[in-house]
């Protein structure tokens with residue numbers, strides 16, 4: 643079979659004023675060299691649309707292990723693809739499914755070490771595009787225990803839709819979420835088993851949280867920060883554990899660059915109640931992905947967990963898909979399918 647000689651690639655064209663808009667990107671065909679020694683060529687089936695791109699595009703990624711994205715740079719991120727060509731002396735063969743970090747293009751060419759094989763029996767390979775951060779934050783940083791009252795802020799996104807289910811599987815007695823959308827709040831309770839979902843804009847958030855968790859919260863997976871983190875600390879029980887995994891409030895704010903998210907924390911409560919607030923970064927847990935893949939496969943097979951998705955068809959619509967994260971016109975993990 644002849645290998646493709648061009649790849650369709652999404653690039654940033656202009657430095658956005660505030661949040662990026664579709665006109666800040668181009669999608670064009672570019673020459674694709676033949677694989678060199680040790681390289682693997684993959685046809686992408688799908689790639690992830692994720693809020694971290696806003697941080698990298700906004701220039702706010704100074705402390706991140708990923709490079710900022712400047713005008714003319716190609717976008718990148720988690721992808722699922724099918725091997726077209728691979729070195730004969732390596733483990734990959736044409737047809738194998740792999741995950742890798744070279745999304746936002748229809749074909750990826752890179753060193754073989756960049757590609758992770760997907761078990762042919764994996765029940766829902768697209769689910770692998772969803773981050774392991776919810777599982778990691780709940781198990782490594784918040785240490786969720788049976789009987790806990792758990793709060794997940796930003797519950798309707800990629801991490802939150804899965805995290806609420808995981809909290810329950812880890813034994814949480816009550817799982818509370820937040821979203822800015824009443825319609826998504828309904829879906830989270832009906833489809834994904836959240837006990838209560840709060841919509842901060844509707845009434846003072848602290849008041850809603852006090853009603854949903856009258857005895858306080860034991861564990862928090864915070865994906866939003868800002869006033870939701872402030873209120874969560876105010877609602878914490880003695881010894882509560884916080885996993886600070888994301889900061890959508892600052893990251894997706896048009897007036898910020900995407901790399902800061904200030905929040906007021908009552909330090910007195912942290913001291914007197916013995917609270918633990920721990921930042922979580924997947925990169926600090928190299929053992930996590932393999933463990934997550936195994937648990938995810940088991941829960942998917944047993945029908946105990948689903949990975950909800952918003953699917954956008956075709957690479958040409960990828961820039962528009964990114965802007966849908968900002969308006970909130972998505973539910974679960976947002977993927978572009980090719």
Ligand SMILES: NC(=O)c1ccc[n+]([C@@H]2O[C@H](COP(=O)([O-])OP(=O)(O)OC[C@H]3O[C@@H](n4cnc5c(N)ncnc54)[C@H](OP(=O)(O)O)[C@@H]3O)[C@@H](O)[C@H]2O)c1
Nearest residue numbers: 775798799800801821822888889890891894922923924970
């Ligand atoms: N630490 C790690 O290793 C790690 C790994 C993965 C992700 N993360 C972080 O975790 C957070 C969640 O990631 P995700 O992939 O699950 O994102 P996501 O929730 O899918 O992001 C999109 C959602 O964000 C919400 N949103 C949009 N603008 C907002 C704003 N100004 N304030 C608050 N919410 C807003 C909207 O949900 P509603 O309409 O429901 O409000 C939107 O649907 C992000 O900060 C991400 O960078 C961290």
